[in-house]
Amino acid sequence: MERAQKEAVVTAVRAEFQQMTSAVFTEFRGLSVAADTNLRSELRKAGVRYRVVKNTLIEKAIEGMGLDFLSPFLVGPTGIAWSREDPSAAAKVIAKFKKTNDKLSVKCGVVEGRLLDAKAVDTVLATMPGKDEIRATLLATLQAPAVDFLRLAQAAPQNFMYLLDAKRRTTEGS
Numbered sequence: 001m002e003r004a005q006k007e008a009v010v011t012a013v014r015a016e017f018q019q020m021t022s023a024v025f026t027e028f029r030g031l032s033v034a035a036d037t038n039l040r041s042e043l044r045k046a047g048v049r050y051r052v053v054k055n056t057l058i059e060k061a062i063e064g065m066g067l068d069f070l071s072p073f074l075v076g077p078t079g080i081a082w083s084r085e086d087p088s089a090a091a092k093v094i095a096k097f098k099k100t101n102d103k104l105s106v107k108c109g110v111v112e113g114r115l116l117d118a119k120a121v122d123t124v125l126a127t128m129p130g131k132d133e134i135r136a137t138l139l140a141t142l143q144a145p146a147v148d149f150l151r152l153a154q155a156a157p158q159n160f161m162y163l164l165d166a167k168r169r170t171t172e173g174s
Contacts, residue, residue, distance in 0.1 A: 006057060009053065009054075009057050010057050010060045010061045011061075013051070013053055013057065013058060013061035013080075014061040014062075014065070016049060016051070016080075016082045017061065017062060017065060017067065017082070018065075019082075019084055020082040020083060020084055020110075021083055021084060021085065021086070021087045021111070021112070022082075022083045022087040022088070022089075022090060022091070022109060022110060022111040022112075022125070023080055023081065023082050023083070023090070023109065023110045024080070024081045024083075024090045024091050024094055024106060024108075024109045024121055024125075025070070025073055025078055025079070025080055025106070025107040025108050025109065025110075026078070026079040026080075026081065026094060026104055026105065026106055026107060027076055027077055027078065027079070027104070027105045027106075027107055028052075028077055028079050028103065028104055029076065029077055029103065030103040031101065031103040031104055032103075035101050035103070035104075038097075039093075039094075039097050039101075039104065042093050042096075042097060043081055043090065043093050043094075046083075046086075046089045046090070046092070046093050047083070047084070047085060047086070047089060048081050048082065048083050048089050048090045048093060049081070049082045049084075050079060050080070050081045050082075050090075051079070051080055051082075052077065052078065052079045052080075053078065053080060055074035055075065055078055058070070058074055058078065058080070059071060059074060066113055067110065067113070069115050070108070070110070070115070073107045073108045078107070081093070081094060085131060086130050086131040086132075087111050087112075087125065087128070088125050088126065088127075088128040088129075088130055089130065089131075091106075091109065091121050091122070091125035091126040091128075092126050092130065094106060094121075094126070095121075095122055095126035098122075105118070106118040106121045106122060108121065109121035109125055111125065
C-alpha cells in the first residue's frame, strides 16, 4: 500500500471514529469468505459500517482522539463495526452472528469514548433496547394518558347502555 493510500485510510477511519456513537472491535481469524460476506450484509442492513483495517493504521487514526486505551486490543486481525445512530446496533448483529459462527470474537467496544470489554459488549451493549424499541416505549408512554382518558370517558355511557339493555331484557322476560 502506498503512502497516499495509507493516509486516505487513516483519514477515513478517523472520520468514522468522529461520527460514531459506538464501535465494536472484532477478530475474525478462521472466518470463511461466505460467512464474512453474510456478516457484512447483516451489518449493512442494521446501518452499521464495518471495515478491516491494519492495526498500525488504526493507531495512527486514533492519535489525539482520546482513544489511546484501544492500543492493547490492536493485535491480530481487526475488524471494526461503527454504529452512528443506534449504539447497540453493531453489538446486536455481532452477538446474533456469533451464535451460529464461533470463529468471530469480540475484542472490545467503545461507547461515547468509554472502553467496554468483550463481556460487557456481549452482555450489556448487545442486550440494550435499540433506537426503535426506545421510540416505541416512549410513544406508548406518551399515549397512555390519552388512551386512559378515552376509556374512562366512554365507560359511563357504555355502562348506562348495559343498564338499559339489562332493564329491557328483564321487562321482556316478565
